[in-house]
Amino acid sequence: MRDDHTTGTDPDAATLGRIETEIALLMRLGEATRRATGTAEHRVLDRAAYVILRHLDKAGPQNVSALAARLNLDGSTVTRQVSAMQRDGLIARTPDPADGRGTVISPTPAGLQRMAAVRAARTRLYGDILADWTGDDRDTLANLLHRLNEALDARNRRR
Template sequence: MSDDDERTLGRIETEVALLMRFGEATRRATGTAEHRVLDRAAYVILRHLDAAGPQNVSALAAQLNLDGSTVTRQVSALQRDGLITRTPDPSDGRGTVISPTAAGLQRMAAVRSARTRLYGELLADWSDEDQAALATLLGRLNQALVNRNRRR
């Protein structure tokens, strides 16, 4: 690896670390309550269930690259809050399938809308091409992370 490659990868590592830090700080500091009606884990679970449909805990854990016990705890909290329901798994009578409730989808949509507005404000002076390039590159980075985690 050349020095230039190493410097570039170091910059990427630093920028990703800062992105994660600033993203969380921005979420906590944003004045609107919409950003805070769901914690990050609940939001990700509800987004996934909305996109992929009802799933059992094992499939959900695999898709989100989380330990099953972690997902079980998060799902229990979501159920207590009325944001998901559990029904018997038709393919395995011993298990359950998790689905978002209307209230869960409503909260998830409120957070997504608030975040979309925030990014619209942050990127208002970026060209459409730069915004599209950022979306593409972030998508590629996320897919590379998913692929790496699946190989483990």
């Protein structure tokens, strides 16, 4: 297969070109799979709400600024998302104990329940997709994706 992203015979450049192509395809196919999945469980949360709830579940209550910084998003974007999530009963705002003028965001039981439903549905979906993979291959993929996400996160934090 010809790789249009590289010139010459530099094997590292060819490999990086393949990685770029595979990540672009992964993003496109991941979104297409999400849209095409017929179960309602996948649609009980939009992508932004799912990511915010997953982070809050792991890290605990956060103010909007900390949440925006951690997710590499603009504060106004997170504020809009959080407001919509509050209207939907997915998160609650409480006074910030460190700064009485601010608030912290935490997931509600309903938000956690929806997040868990989406996570379970996605886990089942990937279980089906990767059914023919060995346990070792699945573990390798999980470890490599984790390393990639850590590297991407570290790069974004340096900016």
